[in-house]
Amino acid sequence: MDKLLVKFALLFSPLLKKSGIQPEALEIILLTKLKMDGRRSNSFNRGFNKGDRSDGIFILIAVNFLMSAFTLILVSKFDLAVTGLSFFLSIYIVILTFTLISEFTEVILDVKDNFILLPRPVNDKTISASRILHVFIYLFKIMIPYSIPGIIYVVINYGLGATLIFFFQMILCTVISLLIVNLIYLALAKYVSSQKFKDVLGYFQIAFSMLIFAGYYALPNLFDFEKAADLNILDKWWALLIPGSWAASLNPLILDFNTSTMCVALSAIAFLLPLTSVYLIFNVFAKNFNQRLVSIAYGGSNREQANKTTSQTSKNKLRDFWAAKITASPEEEEVFKLSWNLTGRNRTFKLRTYPVFGMLPAFFIYLALDKGDTVAERVNNFEQGSMYVTLIYMSIFGILTPLINSQFSDNPKASWIYNLIPTKTAGPMLLGNLKCILVKFGFPIIILSTITILMVWGVDKFDSVLIGMINTILFSLFFVLWKMKRTPFSIPWQDQSKGSQTTKLFIFMFLLSVLGLAHYLLLKQPIILWSIGAAGLFLIIVLYKYLNRVSWNEIVS
Amino acid sequence: MNNTIEIKNLHKSYGLTKVLHGIDLHISTGQVIGYIGPNGAGKSTTVRILAGLDGSFSGDVYVNGISIKEDPIAVKKIIGYIPEVAELYEVLTPMEFLTLMGKLHGLSESVTQQRAIDMLGHFGLTDHLNNRMDTFSKGMRQKVLITSGLLHNPQIIFMDEPLTGLDANAVMMVKEIISKLASEGKTIFYCSHMMDVVEKVSDRIILINQGQIIADGSFAELKRQHNDSLENVFANLTGQEGHSGRADSYLKSLNQDG
Numbered sequence: 001m002d003k004l005l006v007k008f009a010l011l012f013s014p015l016l017k018k019s020g021i022q023p024e025a026l027e028i029i030l031l032t033k034l035k036m037d038g039r040r041s042n043s044f045n046r047g048f049n050k051g052d053r054s055d056g057i058f059i060l061i062a063v064n065f066l067m068s069a070f071t072l073i074l075v076s077k078f079d080l081a082v083t084g085l086s087f088f089l090s091i092y093i094v095i096l097t098f099t100l101i102s103e104f105t106e107v108i109l110d111v112k113d114n115f116i117l118l119p120r121p122v123n124d125k126t127i128s129a130s131r132i133l134h135v136f137i138y139l140f141k142i143m144i145p146y147s148i149p150g151i152i153y154v155v156i157n158y159g160l161g162a163t164l165i166f167f168f169q170m171i172l173c174t175v176i177s178l179l180i181v182n183l184i185y186l187a188l189a190k191y192v193s194s195q196k197f198k199d200v201l202g203y204f205q206i207a208f209s210m211l212i213f214a215g216y217y218a219l220p221n222l223f224d225f226e227k228a229a230d231l232n233i234l235d236k237w238w239a240l241l242i243p244g245s246w247a248a249s250l251n252p253l254i255l256d257f258n259t260s261t262m263c264v265a266l267s268a269i270a271f272l273l274p275l276t277s278v279y280l281i282f283n284v285f286a287k288n289f290n291q292r293l294v295s296i297a298y299g300g301s302n303r304e305q306a307n308k309t310t311s312q313t314s315k316n317k318l319r320d321f322w323a324a325k326i327t328a329s330p331e332e333e334e335v336f337k338l339s340w341n342l343t344g345r346n347r348t349f350k351l352r353t354y355p356v357f358g359m360l361p362a363f364f365i366y367l368a369l370d371k372g373d374t375v376a377e378r379v380n381n382f383e384q385g386s387m388y389v390t391l392i393y394m395s396i397f398g399i400l401t402p403l404i405n406s407q408f409s410d411n412p413k414a415s416w417i418y419n420l421i422p423t424k425t426a427g428p429m430l431l432g433n434l435k436c437i438l439v440k441f442g443f444p445i446i447i448l449s450t451i452t453i454l455m456v457w458g459v460d461k462f463d464s465v466l467i468g469m470i471n472t473i474l475f476s477l478f479f480v481l482w483k484m485k486r487t488p489f490s491i492p493w494q495d496q497s498k499g500s501q502t503t504k505l506f507i508f509m510f511l512l513s514v515l516g517l518a519h520y521l522l523l524k525q526p527i528i529l530w531s532i533g534a535a536g537l538f539l540i541i542v543l544y545k546y547l548n549r550v551s552w553n554e555i556v557s
Numbered sequence: 558m559n560n561t562i563e564i565k566n567l568h569k570s571y572g573l574t575k576v577l578h579g580i581d582l583h584i585s586t587g588q589v590i591g592y593i594g595p596n597g598a599g600k601s602t603t604v605r606i607l608a609g610l611d612g613s614f615s616g617d618v619y620v621n622g623i624s625i626k627e628d629p630i631a632v633k634k635i636i637g638y639i640p641e642v643a644e645l646y647e648v649l650t651p652m653e654f655l656t657l658m659g660k661l662h663g664l665s666e667s668v669t670q671q672r673a674i675d676m677l678g679h680f681g682l683t684d685h686l687n688n689r690m691d692t693f694s695k696g697m698r699q700k701v702l703i704t705s706g707l708l709h710n711p712q713i714i715f716m717d718e719p720l721t722g723l724d725a726n727a728v729m730m731v732k733e734i735i736s737k738l739a740s741e742g743k744t745i746f747y748c749s750h751m752m753d754v755v756e757k758v759s760d761r762i763i764l765i766n767q768g769q770i771i772a773d774g775s776f777a778e779l780k781r782q783h784n785d786s787l788e789n790v791f792a793n794l795t796g797q798e799g800h801s802g803r804a805d806s807y808l809k810s811l812n813q814d815g
Contacts, residue, residue, distance in 0.1 A: 028660040032646070032653065039648040039689070115644035119608045120661040121633040 002034040005137050022126045029117065029130040034137065060103075065145040067095060070216060072153050081158050082248050083233045085166075089173045090244025091215075092146055096139070096177040098208040101184060104138055105201050139174055146170075161255055169247040172274055176243050179277035202347050210358025217366035221378060234262045246270040322439045327432060328548075331423050335432025339406060339488060340440060348410050348493055349402075356401040357445075364394060386520060388453045388461055392468030393516035398445040399476050403437045407486060408493050415490035419557055426485075426555045427548035433488045434480050434547075438473070446472070463526070464519070467533040471515055474536050477543040479508065486556040560619075561586045561713060561744045562607065567616035569602055569768075576602050577614070578768040584761075589735060589745045591759030593752070595795050599768040600748045601641055604715050607746065608638040620713060634662070637711035639703055639719050641748075647691040651677055651701045654690065655708060662709035669708065676704045680727065695722030703731065707738075714738065717748045732758055752787045762787070766795045 006027060010016075013023040071091045078084040117127060147170050154166045188197055234252065239245040239262065249266035252258035319340045327333040343349055368387045369378040409415065418429055450465050522529045562584040569577040576599045584590055594600050605611045606618060609629035618625045620632045645654060652673055659669025677686060680700040690698060699722045706714065716735075720728050735758045739745055749755050755762060756776050764772040771794050772779060776787060783790045792800065 024663070025661050028657055032649065032657045035653065036646055036648050112644050112646065114610060115640045115642075116646065116658075117661070118610050119633060119636070119638035119640075120658065121630045121663075122661055123630055 002031065002038075002137070005140065006030050006034070006133075009133050016129070020123065020125045021129045022122060025120075025122045025126050026130050026133070029122075029126070030133055030137075033130065033134050037138070060099075061141055061145045064095070064142050065149065067212075068092075068146040068149040072149055074220065075153070077229055079230050080232055081162065082245075082252050083231050085169070085248035085251060086233045086239070086242060086245035088150060088244070089169060089247050090242055092170070093173050093177050093180070093243050094211070095146070096142055096174065097180050098204065098211065099142060100135075100138075100177065100181045102201065102205040102208045104135070105185075105204075135178075139178075143170060143174055158251070162251055165250050165254060169250060172247045172270055173244065175274040175277055176246070179273070179280070180243075182277075182280070199347065202351050205351055206354045206358070209355040210362070213355075213359045214362035218362040221366055221369040221375075234258070234260060234266075239266060240269075246273070326435050326439060327428075329423070329428050331421055332428035332432040332435075335418075335421070335429050335488075336436045339433045339436035342409070342489055343402065343406060343436070343440065346410065349405055349408070352408075352493075353402045353405050353441075356398060360394060360398055360445075364391060383456060386523060388457050389464065389468070389516060389520045389523070391449050391453060392465060392472070393512060393519070395442075395445045395449050396472050396475055396512060399437060399442040399472065400479065402441045403434065403476060403479065403484070406433055406437060406488050407484060408491050408495075409489035410493065412490045412492045415487045415557065418487040418490070425548065426550050426552045429487065429555075430480055430485070430547055430550060431544075434476060438476060442472070442476070463529070464523070467519065467529060467536070470533050470536040470540065471519075474540050474543070475508075475512060475515075477540060477547060481543060481547055481550075482508075485550060485554050490557055560584065561588075561621055562746070563617070563619040564603075564607075565617040567603070567606065567614060567618060569599075569606065569611075569614040576768050579616070580765070580768070580770060582763065582770065584744060584746070586744055587739060587742045589739045589758055589760045590747060591755035591762040592746060592748045592765070593750060593755055593762065593791065594765040595750070595791075598765045598795075600750075600765065601717055603765075604638075604717050604746065604748050608636060608715050609633050610638075635712045637706040637709065637714040639706035639714070639716045641717035641721075645690055645698055645701060645705075647693075648689055650687045650689055651682065651704075652686050654701060655705055658705045659708050664709055672708055673704065676708070677701070680704070680730075696724055696727060699723055700727065707734075711743070713744045713746070715746045715748070718750075719747075720749070720751065720754060728754075752791060756787045764791065764794055771795075 009030070010023055010027055016023050016026065071088055075084040075088045078087065113127070147166075150170070151163060151166060154163050188200060233239045233242075233245050234249070239249075246266050246269045249263050250270060253263050253267045319337060323333045323336045323340070327336050343353075364387075367390060368382050368385075369375075421429055423429070446469055450469075453461050453465055518532075519529070522532070560583045562582065564580050564582040567577055567580040568575070580599075580603065592600055592603065602611070606614050607620065607625070609625050609632050612626060612629065621635055623631045625632050646657075649657070652670065655673040655677075656666060656669050659672070660666065664672075674683075674686065677683065677700065682697060682700060685693070685697065690701065693701075699719070703716075703719055706716070720731060723731065732754065735745055735747065739760070745758075747755065747759060759776065761775055762772070762779060763770055772790070774782070779787065779790050783793060785793065
């Protein structure tokens with residue numbers, strides 16, 4: 001498919017030549033870049049990476065197809081085409097914008113191009129053109145799978161005329177996304193240096209996965225789609241702010257001859273904006289793009305360096321405070337500090353860990369607000385119910401995720417230092433790391449969920465919180481003993497999905513839900529509940545001692 | 558002899574930091590230049606400007622009589638550049654990568670591939686031609702990188718630490734390649750801080766420090782002027798003398814108790 005698309009672009013060779021682009025160079029650059037796309041890993045195929053050929057792209061297509069179909073389920077609840085389409089197209093813009101920024105920026109701003117392509121006799125125009133075409137081909141691969149369910153839906157529900165308009169609307173929204181992405185790049189290039197730039201991209205990736213998750217899990221339960229069925233977006237002033245409604249307004253304008261001020265205004269934006277943005281993208285943004293890249297890569301990091309050191313010293317106080325309070329030996333204390341620093345500074349770790357903290361609340365809302373027809377009814381059921389038990393046991397995911405991730409690293413070889421720790425047992429190493437994760441990630445979650453529970457369900461639920469906390473800590477100790485007897489940060493990220501880890505994790509999840517269920521069933525039996533809590537406390541002490549005595553021979557490094 | 562490379566009053570700064578303070582240099586065809594200096598002296602910056610990677614400098618730079626500011630593409634056609642860090646698209650195989658490089662220089666696919674097979678074969682990479690480079694060692698990547706800079710048979714070659722990561726055999730081979738290229742009349746600009754290699758391969762040594770040329774001459778000339786080995790000349794001129802004393806102080810730190 002890639003070759004076909006490139007061949008198609010090259011049909012315009014004479015035209016390209018005239019504008020100073022070298023078609024032969026363009027062809028080989030594009031083909032190479034597309035080949036590389038297929039081999040890269042992205043958010044969607046992290047697990048089954050390393051496989052060959054174009055897995056990455058295939059998964060991207062599948063995911064977009066599914067997201068489109070899923071959005072349409074929500075769209076079908078609106079009576080009016082213009083409202084439903086506004087919704088559908090807005091989601092498309094959000095997905096496209098975030099996918100471009102989080103998955104594609106590294107490709108588009110590949111600093112390596114400066115070393116590999118720039119020393120070759122290829123002019124700037126060709127490189128810019130290859131970038132633009134590369135983006136278009138990539139867009140195509142998102143747009144088509146997202147459009148197909150949409151087309152089917154529109155044909156069935158709104159007829160052929162609307163379908164013709166729909167094609168145009170999809171292109172329009174694509175251009176709007178491109179403009180937004182370019183504006184973001186421009187702002188980033190202006191205010192942010194290369195290292196920070198990658199961090200910012202990381203935050204976009206985190207935000208994107210949280211957004212998708214929250215959107216699809218929490219939104220349907222927080223919003224009364226039934227009540228909003230007859231919503232006419234053209235009556236609302238805020239339609240002006242929603243990019244999807246600009247394009248959607250073409251439907252009533254063309255098909256119903258709706259010439260209300262609002263409709264005309266929205267359509268006018270829809271027409272003028274793409275024209276202006278195409279002009280801006282080609283004439284303002286594409287200019288000196290390479291030079292700006294070089295400046296991102298090499299320029300101005302001094303000031304930032306200074307900022308970084310200051311912000312890190314203040315954080316060190318918190319780290320040092322806990323390290324001194326909670327660890328039992330100097331060696332354990334150093335492991336604690338090292339884990340603290342590595343988890344805070346490693347971008348990959350943050351990328352794979354932080355999304356969980358967005359997903360947990362979203363997933364909780366999804367579970368909790370499931371009963372009832374209206375939002376008010378759902379909230380009421382929620383407050384009467386015993387969902388707090390779920391909340392308590394869900395927080396363990398907020399500990400497990402960073403704990404599991406603390407085994408992985410971008411440079412696993414550096415973990416040799418752990419093997420030199422001069423202690424009789426490997427206990428201090430395992431405990432130092434576990435305590436760090438518990439303090440850094442566990443405490444905030446436990447405190448947050450405790451506050452939530454006490455506020456929503458009342459202070460009398462404190463006993464459950466306490467017992468839950470005991471079980472959570474017990475489980476993390478148990479987890480380390482059972483499947484994390486290895487040096488921290490010593491497995492390359494690529495191997496994350498390998499091995500039999502998953503089965504063990506499932507067993508673990510099962511045990512956890514049994515415990516949660518038991519807790520729930522015993523809510524009316526405080527005495528038994530308290531005995532379980534006491535037994536848990538005792539087990540914590542036993543496991544802790546045991547963990548402290550784990551010998552170096554048992555450690556996988 | 559005509560000048561292949563001419564640099565006049567070259568200044569370059571990144572933001573407020575000045576990197577090059579007025580470099581003047583004339584290099585004749587067929588010379589092997591050893592461009593040396595301490596870390597951060599501006600070696601790589603000079604090479605990047607000469608290879609047309611960085612157009613924001615002041616002064617005049619001509620390669621084969623072509624101004625690099627006015628026609629960087631014409632310059633890029635006749636040069637080969639081997640960058641300092643092994644920057645490659647790692648997800649590609651050597652064959653794919655070299656095909657890209659060859660085609661960008663206007664070679665046909667068959668010529669490129671034949672040359673790639675031959676050249677990498679001599680480097681002992683025959684079995685790895687179609688493996689992705691992300692599994693390659695540093696030395697293997699460097700071999701691909703060197704090949705990518707020579708593939709189109711350029712007249713002028715810029716090398717920035719080309720021996721990084723190579724084993725002893727490969728180092729000897731690359732040194733031989735450099736002298737053979739020189740005897741064919743190619744101009745080579747060799748950038749390094751490994752003195753022994755520079756001493757052996759270069760006709761002329763240029764020493765820069767803090768963005769300025771502080772010594773320029775053949776190894777014999779430099780030796781005569783300073784009556785010392787290249788290493789000591791280097792230490793002398795870059796103001797880093799008394800290594801033995803500093804080594805002493807370094808070890809003395811061990812005797813201090815907080």
